[in-house]
Amino acid sequence: MRPLDRLIAQIDELILGKHTQVRLAVACLLARGHLLIEDLPGVGKTTLAHVLAATLGLRFSRLQFTSDLLPADILGVSIFDREKGAFTFHAGPIFSQVVLADEVNRATPKTQSALLEAMEEHQVSIEGETRPLPEPFFVIATQNPMHQIGTFPLPESQLDRFLMRISLGYPDPAAERALFTGRDRRELLRELGAAMTPEGLAQEQQVAAQVHAADPLIDYLQALIRFSRESGHFHNGLSPRAGLALLAAARAWAHLAGRSHALPEDIQAVLPHVAGHRLQPAQRDQSPADLMVLFREVPIP
Amino acid sequence: MSRFDPPVSIAGRHWLLTSLALVVAPFIARMPWWLSLLPLLVMGWHVMKERRCWRLPPGYIRVMVVGLAVVGIVLQHHTILGRDAGTALLALLLTMKLLEFKGLRDAALMIFLGYFLVAGSFLYDQSLLSGGYLFATVVALTATLVALHHPAGGAADSRHYLQVGGTLLLQALPIAVLLFLLFPRLPGPLWSLPRDAFSGRTGLSEDMSIGSISSLADSDEVAFRVRFFDPIPPADRLYWRGPVLWHTDGRRWTRLLRYEYQLLEKPQYQPLSPPVRYSVILEPANKPWLMALDLPGTLPPEAEVSPDFQVTVRELITRQRQYEATSYTRYQMRDADLQALEIGLELPKRANPRTRALAEQWVTEGTQGEALVQRALDLIHNQPFYYTRNPPLLTGNVVDQFLFETRRGFCEHYSAAFVTLMRAGGVPARIVTGYQGGEPNRVGDYLTVRQSDAHAWAEVWLEGKGWVRVDPTAAVSPNRIEEGSDVGRFSGEAGAALLSAEDRSLLLRAWHTATDTWEAVDHAWTEWVLGYGPEKQQELLERLGLLRWGWRGVITVLFSGIALVVLIVAIWLLWQRPRPPDPLLRQWLRFCAKLARRGLPRAPGEGPRDYAARVASARPDLGPTVMEIAERYQLLRYGPGGADAGARRTLAQQVTRFSP
Numbered sequence: 020m021r022p023l024d025r026l027i028a029q030i031d032e033l034i035l036g037k038h039t040q041v042r043l044a045v046a047c048l049l050a051r052g053h054l055l056i057e058d059l060p061g062v063g064k065t066t067l068a069h070v071l072a073a074t075l076g077l078r079f080s081r082l083q084f085t086s087d088l089l090p091a092d093i094l095g096v097s098i099f100d101r102e103k104g105a106f107t108f109h110a111g112p113i114f115s116q117v118v119l120a121d122e123v124n125r126a127t128p129k130t131q132s133a134l135l136e137a138m139e140e141h142q143v144s145i146e147g148e149t150r151p152l153p154e155p156f157f158v159i160a161t162q163n164p165m166h167q168i169g170t171f172p173l174p175e176s177q178l179d180r181f182l183m184r185i186s187l188g189y190p191d192p193a194a195e196r197a198l199f200t201g202r203d204r205r206e207l208l209r210e211l212g213a214a215m216t217p218e219g220l221a222q223e224q225q226v227a228a229q230v231h232a233a234d235p236l237i238d239y240l241q242a243l244i245r246f247s248r249e250s251g252h253f254h255n256g257l258s259p260r261a262g263l264a265l266l267a268a269a270r271a272w273a274h275l276a277g278r279s280h281a282l283p284e285d286i287q288a289v290l291p292h293v294a295g296h297r298l299q300p301a302q303r304d305q306s307p308a309d310l311m312v313l314f315r316e317v318p319i320p
Numbered sequence: 321m322s323r324f325d326p327p328v329s330i331a332g333r334h335w336l337l338t339s340l341a342l343v344v345a346p347f348i349a350r351m352p353w354w355l356s357l358l359p360l361l362v363m364g365w366h367v368m369k370e371r372r373c374w375r376l377p378p379g380y381i382r383v384m385v386v387g388l389a390v391v392g393i394v395l396q397h398h399t400i401l402g403r404d405a406g407t408a409l410l411a412l413l414l415t416m417k418l419l420e421f422k423g424l425r426d427a428a429l430m431i432f433l434g435y436f437l438v439a440g441s442f443l444y445d446q447s448l449l450s451g452g453y454l455f456a457t458v459v460a461l462t463a464t465l466v467a468l469h470h471p472a473g474g475a476a477d478s479r480h481y482l483q484v485g486g487t488l489l490l491q492a493l494p495i496a497v498l499l500f501l502l503f504p505r506l507p508g509p510l511w512s513l514p515r516d517a518f519s520g521r522t523g524l525s526e527d528m529s530i531g532s533i534s535s536l537a538d539s540d541e542v543a544f545r546v547r548f549f550d551p552i553p554p555a556d557r558l559y560w561r562g563p564v565l566w567h568t569d570g571r572r573w574t575r576l577l578r579y580e581y582q583l584l585e586k587p588q589y590q591p592l593s594p595p596v597r598y599s600v601i602l603e604p605a606n607k608p609w610l611m612a613l614d615l616p617g618t619l620p621p622e623a624e625v626s627p628d629f630q631v632t633v634r635e636l637i638t639r640q641r642q643y644e645a646t647s648y649t650r651y652q653m654r655d656a657d658l659q660a661l662e663i664g665l666e667l668p669k670r671a672n673p674r675t676r677a678l679a680e681q682w683v684t685e686g687t688q689g690e691a692l693v694q695r696a697l698d699l700i701h702n703q704p705f706y707y708t709r710n711p712p713l714l715t716g717n718v719v720d721q722f723l724f725e726t727r728r729g730f731c732e733h734y735s736a737a738f739v740t741l742m743r744a745g746g747v748p749a750r751i752v753t754g755y756q757g758g759e760p761n762r763v764g765d766y767l768t769v770r771q772s773d774a775h776a777w778a779e780v781w782l783e784g785k786g787w788v789r790v791d792p793t794a795a796v797s798p799n800r801i802e803e804g805s806d807v808g809r810f811s812g813e814a815g816a817a818l819l820s821a822e823d824r825s826l827l828l829r830a831w832h833t834a835t836d837t838w839e840a841v842d843h844a845w846t847e848w849v850l851g852y853g854p855e856k857q858q859e860l861l862e863r864l865g866l867l868r869w870g871w872r873g874v875i876t877v878l879f880s881g882i883a884l885v886v887l888i889v890a891i892w893l894l895w896q897r898p899r900p901p902d903p904l905l906r907q908w909l910r911f912c913a914k915l916a917r918r919g920l921p922r923a924p925g926e927g928p929r930d931y932a933a934r935v936a937s938a939r940p941d942l943g944p945t946v947m948e949i950a951e952r953y954q955l956l957r958y959g960p961g962g963a964d965a966g967a968r969r970t971l972a973q974q975v976t977r978f979s980p
């Protein structure tokens with residue numbers, strides 16, 4: 020059994036009946052992207068983040084976003100140390116390898132953008148000093164569905180910073196039953212050992228980035244991007260950055276499946292999660308999920 | 321759940337607007353400027369909307385704009401029915417559709433309405449030029465349909481759409497030709513056209529008022545075309561006879577009344593030259609006249625010849641009409657009806673006293689009969705009479721004014737003055753209107769007579785000679801002719817000289833060859849396409865020997881012909897099926913085609929593994945083979961190693977052996 024398979028099996032033991040979402044989350048991690056989980060409270064968003072961090076043996080911190088959260092609460096502050104007679108920097112929770120940003124849309128835009136900037140740059144500038152963030156650095160943000168009172172929805176330009184957006188949804192009855200009858204998750208979590216070292220993860224990430232993408236696959240990728248721009252279904256098409264994200268995610272997905280080359284199916288598997296939050300329907304009466312189905316019409320060259 | 325109307329791709333929207341503009345352009349051109357503003361504004365708004373992503377206007381604005389369009393049509397045409405108002409309204413509403421254009425459904429509706437309006441355009445103009453334009457429009461419409469239904473994201477561009485659209489139409493062309501030739505033709509139109517369909521046709525009229533027109537309409541429109549079976553008579557004998565005018569009030573000249581025609585007898589005549597046989601294609605003029613060379617001999621059976629030798633038919637000519645006739649260009653009339661001579665001497669008592677005085681003075685000087693005719697012609701020739709197409713307006717005693725004061729005019733003035741003089745001098749005379757001359761087409765070997773060739777001349781009755789044609793306009797001294805180019809034809813012998821003079825210049829000759837060629841093509845179009853009526857069809861079918869089995873045979877041939885065309889096109893299409901350049905893809909498509917024949921087609925967006933899994937679950941017996949082929953294909957096509965020849969061959973063999 021490959022370490023990656025062992026990793027996924029271990030997560031599956033705790034997150035019941037969410038095999039695809041678990042794989043997507045791991046693929047996102049392999050592609051060095053950040054993950055946005057959008058769902059109702061109580062479906063296991065936080066647990067997923069916890070389990071991911073624990074099985075990878077990564078340092079984990081959790082940030083609960085509220086409307087009065089300030090950028091300094093995330094990044095950290097310099098405090099005057101009277102004994103030393105100098106300022107010392109107290110690193111904020113962002114200086115972790117896995118950061119769970121819970122309910123990110125409850126914070127003010129100013130705080131949100133501090134987080135998103137750190138995500139993009141992999142470093143933090145505080146009081147003129149640039150501090151690098153640890154490697155690997157993986158942000159899992161959760162977001163309640165829109166239109167709840169007291170939320171600041173992430174603007175489209177910032178949604179682009181997340182490689183994937185997934186939602187967990189309710190578990191199926193069998194999985195839910197297992198959850199009710201089985202042991203307490205928190206207990207299980209505490210017992211959970213690392214299935215992979217950070218070095219192992221870095222190596223897997225490197226291999227995933229080298230998955231072969233043949234010319235016909237790039238043709239297909241371009242056809243999909245052209246469809247998003249020219250079909251008239253969407254307000255704006257996918258950007259080149261979105262194209263790169265799609266390719267990286269497809270490579271990671273192929274690597275998860277144990278293949279050294281990516282297939283059109285890999286792109287199709289990750290497409291709804293990579294493109295879904297980057298596209299707006301041109302007609303307001305359509306849901307984005309409906310539109311993802313439309314990509315199925317694009318012929319594979 | 322709301323109705324899902326898929327949006328139209330950007331290329332599709334561009335095509336839609338282009339073909340829409342092509343469709344409505346001829347209709348907009350016929351609208352008054354204030355009405356044409358409306359569609360132009362709507363189209364301009366649409367362009368801006370596409371650029372700036374504006375929203376569609378709310379319902380009440382759309383209703384208002386449509387209301388404006390209807391009001392505009394009613395103001396212009398006083399109705400919304402009929403050819404002009406109906407088609408204009410349709411064109412307006414088609415452009416208005418842009419105001420609520422959302423998705424594919426609206427686009428398809430607009431395209432089909434566009435096809436309908438193209439057919440409507442033929443109600444106005446069936447010429448070759450307009451045919452070409454409308455054909456281009458149909459190609460654009462079809463290309464738009466292709467673009468609308470083309471999946472976006474494919475590598476297709478506008479040239480591809482045009483190509484597909486054009487190919488589709490070309491494939492339909494043989495069927496159209498077959499239907500055109502063989503589908504039973506009914507005499508007369510299948511449906512009755514609205515009454516206004518024939519208005520606005522120019523041509524000769526039933527009367528003539530001197531001096532009321534200050535400028536001769538110089539219309540280049542073709543009046544009729546003639547093909548001679550005998551040598552073309554010289555230009556000075558090419559007088560095409562139309563209505564003959566007898567009655568006058570001094571200013572206005574009119575034809576005989578209906579009962580007078582019944583009273584008169586047709587005079588006998590003796591031909592002095594062999595008959596000239598020719599075939600005429602007459603453009604519709606909305607008048608019951610056929611044009612024949614002076615003097616008409618044998619005529620088509622439905623035609624009648626009046627006592628003053630005008631050729632008439634019973635109905636108005638509203639469609640192009642072809643007929644054959646013979647004429648005698650030299651003849652002598654034997655005698656004339658006394659009643660006719662009486663009418664030929666009538667003059668209003670008070671009008672034009674100076675003219676009458678002049679004629680009476682000549683008579684008292686002893687000039688009579690033929691001498692009087694000559695003296696009048698001499699007067700025109702020697703006195704400063706000018707030929708002009710823009711004469712001054714005349715009022716009161718128009719002939720007096722013309723003869724003694726202005727002395728500038730065209731054929732109507734000269735013929736009316738001459739006939740007045742003759743009648744005052746006791747010589748019976750009448751005005752003949754019609755066309756003179758014609759332009760020989762050296763390419764098509766026929767004569768084109770245009771509305772600008774319309775002419776009026778005189779006939780006088782001389783003792784012993786009967787009615788004799790006199791053309792007083794030709795008596796105008798050649799050096800007093802303004803805008804000479806056209807008038808050369810009036811002065812008898814000049815017609816032939818005109819050509820030789822032109823031949824000197826190479827450039828002019830090339831120009832004339834070009835115009836003649838175009839004329840000939842247009843003539844062929846008129847004769848063989850527009851003129852293909854029941855008679856010609858009968859003739860063709862007889863020549864092909866198809867009528868032996870009656871109409872049933874024709875229909876059989878028609879449908880088997882269509883079936884044959886479809887078969888040929890189908891075979892050709894199979895032959896021409898695009899072959900993908902990638903040999904691996906070719907093998908894969910071959911494999912997919914085999915499965916498709918077993919009812920398991922691959923969706924265009926279905927990857928090899930997904931497809932194989934689906935087939936395996938539908939047909940477990942095929943599972944292992946299908947999986948193996950799909951695995952090998954995906955590895956070869958998307959794998960890193962680059963496909964080696966051996967592996968490719970294995971795949972090809974596997975696909976060949978595969979038989980679901």
